[in-house]
Amino acid sequence: xxxxxxxxxxxxxxxxxxxxxxxxxDAERAEDLAQEAFVRAxxxxxxxxxGWLFIVAANMARDEARRAARERRHLxxxxxxxxxxxxxxxxxxxxxxxxxxxxxxLDELSPRDREVLLLWDAGLSYEEIAAQTGLARxxxxxxxxxxxRRLVQAYEAGKPxxxxxxx
Amino acid sequence: xxxxDDGTLHTYLDGExxxxxxxxxxxxxxxxxxxxxxxxxxxxxxxRAGELLALAAPPDRELPPFRAGDVRPPTRLWWRVRxxxxxxATIVLAxxxxxxxxxxxxxxxxxxxxxxxxxxxxxxxxxxxRPEQAQRESRVAARGTARKPxxxxxxxxxxxxxxxxxxxxxxSPIGVDTARALLGGDPLAVPGAPIRxxxxxxxxxxxxxxxxxxxxxxNTVIEVVNRRRSPMALDQVxxxxxxxxxxxxxxxxxxxxxxxxxxxxxLAAAPAERAAARLSRxxxxxxxxxxxxxxxxxxxxLLELVQPLKP
Numbered sequence: 001x002x003x004x005x006x007x008x009x010x011x012x013x014x015x016x017x018x019x020x021x022x023x024x025x026d027a028e029r030a031e032d033l034a035q036e037a038f039v040r041a042x043x044x045x046x047x048x049x050x051g052w053l054f055i056v057a058a059n060m061a062r063d064e065a066r067r068a069a070r071e072r073r074h075l076x077x078x079x080x081x082x083x084x085x086x087x088x089x090x091x092x093x094x095x096x097x098x099x100x101x102x103x104x105x106l107d108e109l110s111p112r113d114r115e116v117l118l119l120w121d122a123g124l125s126y127e128e129i130a131a132q133t134g135l136a137r138x139x140x141x142x143x144x145x146x147x148x149r150r151l152v153q154a155y156e157a158g159k160p161x162x163x164x165x166x167x
Numbered sequence: 168x169x170x171x172d173d174g175t176l177h178t179y180l181d182g183e184x185x186x187x188x189x190x191x192x193x194x195x196x197x198x199x200x201x202x203x204x205x206x207x208x209x210x211x212x213x214x215r216a217g218e219l220l221a222l223a224a225p226p227d228r229e230l231p232p233f234r235a236g237d238v239r240p241p242t243r244l245w246w247r248v249r250x251x252x253x254x255x256a257t258i259v260l261a262x263x264x265x266x267x268x269x270x271x272x273x274x275x276x277x278x279x280x281x282x283x284x285x286x287x288x289x290x291x292x293x294x295x296x297r298p299e300q301a302q303r304e305s306r307v308a309a310r311g312t313a314r315k316p317x318x319x320x321x322x323x324x325x326x327x328x329x330x331x332x333x334x335x336x337x338x339s340p341i342g343v344d345t346a347r348a349l350l351g352g353d354p355l356a357v358p359g360a361p362i363r364x365x366x367x368x369x370x371x372x373x374x375x376x377x378x379x380x381x382x383x384x385x386n387t388v389i390e391v392v393n394r395r396r397s398p399m400a401l402d403q404v405x406x407x408x409x410x411x412x413x414x415x416x417x418x419x420x421x422x423x424x425x426x427x428x429x430x431x432x433x434l435a436a437a438p439a440e441r442a443a444a445r446l447s448r449x450x451x452x453x454x455x456x457x458x459x460x461x462x463x464x465x466x467x468x469l470l471e472l473v474q475p476l477k478p
Contacts, residue, residue, distance in 0.1 A: 102222050
């Protein structure tokens with residue numbers, strides 16, 4: 001079992017971090033959560049470790065988001081969001097603003113479309129995504145086509161928008 | 168073929184379409200300029216969406232070492248596992264004490280010496296797996312002791328009963344269907360003899376034990392014990408059983424066990440002393456044993472008669 005899990009770790013860890021990052025938007029935190037997911041896998045020894053890890057990760061990210069939302073309510077008046085600070089160099093600013101725009105575009109998606117898109121981008125197959133989301137396998141393609149279209153549209157629409165003040 | 172919908176196009180481009188369907192899309196796109204154009208549009212859309220997501224990717228870092236082992240100390244894991252075990256032990260103890268006391272009332276005192284409390288064969292069967300079990304039980308018992316000191320002397324008694332008495336713990340009456348489910352097949356019984364009750368029982372080394380109580384005559388009740396071995400003990404069985412004995416053997420009782428004397432069953436109002444012999448026989452994956460206040464020859468004959476109880 002540890003051998004198997006070590007292999008899953010090698011092949012899935014980065015995908016899991018990638019998946020988590022788009023949910024918590026903090027690289028350190030995403031890595032911590034991914035590690036935590038693997039710790040739980042060691043304890044629970046699930047049959048399908050890969051699928052199981054993504055389910056656990058999604059749950060942890062949801063809990064995390066709730067907690068963050070609670071905390072944000074308290075902190076809004078005290079501190080500014082990191083994304084809104086404009087003290088970095090232009091280049092870093094561009095990277096940061098791109099990321100913020102993608103994030104904003106992802107937020108425009110329905111939760112289910114977003115989940116499917118993120119799972120696909122993390123490397124899960126249609127089969128695995130279906131098992132994870134409860135959608136029929138035949139519905140994944142349609143969901144993905146809609147999610148991709150909305151993501152690109154929302155991104156293009158937000159380009160000159162409120163997140164960046166270029167030039 | 169009608170035009171290809173977006174979902175199918177994406178499934179196709181993602182390489183997730185079944186081969187037969189993919190060939191259908193190929194064929195249609197080859198002769199439909201509109202769908203060919205859409206296919207390219209969707210391909211571009213997928214590429215673009217992928218690029219955008221890549222913009223929002225976490226920084227690419229080295230794969231950190233798998234630190235799962237040291238994040239949480241194993242003690243916490245143990246705590247999780249042992250708490251339910253402690254509960255289970257408490258229940259087993261309660262049942263054990265109840266059965267023990269109940270038998271005492273029901274049957275009076277039995278004259279037993281340690282040497283004949285368990286047939287030699289059973290001892291041999293259980294011996295290899297016992298150290299581990301004993302260890303586990305003692306740990307659980309120790310835990311129970313720590314949590315509830317008053318239970319300690321009883322705890323010891325309860326486990327003595329489990330280990331020393333071959334009967335294990337006779338539980339509550341069950342239906343034949345339940346017995347079937349427990350044993351994974353039809354329970355065995357002596358054909359023709361009325362069944363008074365079927366009990367579930369617990370015994371070390373067996374995943375399921377079902378006792379069929381049958382009435383031979385107004386004074387005589389026999390117990391047909393159906394035991395299904397637990398997977399853990401399987402290799403031990405192979406090692407310790409007589410080499411000639413195959414698991415599927417249904418021939419004569421190959422390994423008759425020494426009978427032991429038993430003080431009369433007071434409920435049966437029988438004469439003072441009667442031999443209660445025990446014999447056993449394999450039947451597919453079940454180990455069948457009959458006990459009752461009749462001669463060992465009779466038991467041996469009865470044992471040859473046992474048949475699966477058909478629904």
